[in-house]
Amino acid sequence: MTAELPAATASRLDWHVASVTDVRRETARTCSIVLDVPQWPGHRAGQHVDVRLVADDGYQAQRSYSIASPPEDASLVLTVERIDDGEVSPYLCDVLQAHDGLELRGPIGGYFVWDIAEGGPLLLVAGGSGVVPLAAMLRHRAHAAASVRASVPAHLLYSARTWDDIIYRDDLEQLAKFSDVTVAFTITREAPSDWRGYRRRIDRAMLEEIGWPPSATPRAYVCGPTPLVESVATLLVEIGHDPARVRTERFGPTG
Numbered sequence: 414m415t416a417e418l419p420a421a422t423a424s425r426l427d428w429h430v431a432s433v434t435d436v437r438r439e440t441a442r443t444c445s446i447v448l449d450v451p452q453w454p455g456h457r458a459g460q461h462v463d464v465r466l467v468a469d470d471g472y473q474a475q476r477s478y479s480i481a482s483p484p485e486d487a488s489l490v491l492t493v494e495r496i497d498d499g500e501v502s503p504y505l506c507d508v509l510q511a512h513d514g515l516e517l518r519g520p521i522g523g524y525f526v527w528d529i530a531e532g533g534p535l536l537l538v539a540g541g542s543g544v545v546p547l548a549a550m551l552r553h554r555a556h557a558a559a560s561v562r563a564s565v566p567a568h569l570l571y572s573a574r575t576w577d578d579i580i581y582r583d584d585l586e587q588l589a590k591f592s593d594v595t596v597a598f599t600i601t602r603e604a605p606s607d608w609r610g611y612r613r614r615i616d617r618a619m620l621e622e623i624g625w626p627p628s629a630t631p632r633a634y635v636c637g638p639t640p641l642v643e644s645v646a647t648l649l650v651e652i653g654h655d656p657a658r659v660r661t662e663r664f665g666p667t668g
């Protein structure tokens with residue numbers, strides 16, 4: 414007699430072919446892929462999927478992509494930054510199109526996740542495409558605020574190279590219309606001439622101005638290139654935040 418795996422466990426580990434319903438440009442270097450995944454078991458904000466590409470000769474490449482859409486949405490959305498010499502991301506942004514199939518498995522991850530029931534306040538810090546899972550958290554928070562009237566205050570601090578590299582800029586500005594949500598950008602390369610916000614890499618002073626004080630015991634989520642994540646996590650602990658409440662996800666090296 415063989416023991417059966419629970420259905421949800423089996424489906425997370427199995428590869429599925431999702432249908433691409435749309436590929437839309439977010440910025441010059443990023444695209445969002447909208448997917449219809451048969452028998453999707455549902456996900457939590459912050460989780461990711463693995464995507465697998467298989468060449469005609471059988472060569473395979475597999476990468477992880479965070480889920481941008483909140484659990485409440487019917488479609489699954491991934492947002493991919495195109496790395497010029499990358500194996501997988503140029504295919505996803507330049508070649509993949511509506512009606513194609515895409516092999517993926519998930520949802521994956523039980524650590525870098527947040528649900529409204531966990532409460533807050535939330536301190537979200539992103540670099541580049543690291544905003545993807547944090548946007549899913551803010552979108553989930555907005556749904557919960559509308560449907561169950563649960564309010565969790567949130568601050569997002571987002572570092573991008575230029576104003577035009579800010580992913581989901583309009584959406585983030587909409588999400589920031591909630592009275593208890595603030596979104597602050599820092600632009601590390603070319604800022605518009607009338608830009609009055611931060612123009613430097615995230616540092617201690619910025620985290621003290623934008624973040625919550627340690628006495629507020631926020632739940633911090635930090636995501637992006639490895640150097641940014643390590644520097645921000647170290648600074649948060651130096652400021653006095655409980656390391657157990659600082660969660661990190663590293664996407665890879667800086668470009």
Ligand SMILES: Cc1cc2nc3c(=O)[nH]c(=O)nc-3n(C[C@H](O)[C@H](O)[C@H](O)COP(=O)(O)OP(=O)(O)OC[C@H]3O[C@@H](n4cnc5c(N)ncnc54)[C@H](O)[C@@H]3O)c2cc1C
Nearest residue numbers: 476477478479493494499500501502545664665666667668
């Ligand atoms: C849990 C998790 C979630 C992720 N979520 C996302 C996401 O939502 N969106 C997203 O765009 N990426 C995400 N990534 C990164 C993604 O998995 C790939 O690493 C990325 O798309 C590069 O793959 P590639 O095959 O194009 O490049 P590769 O062929 O792997 O690498 C090509 C070159 O680019 C460098 N490189 C690799 N990754 C990066 C990077 N992230 N930034 C800059 N340079 C890099 C490599 O060192 C190498 O020099 C996530 C990674 C993890 C671990």
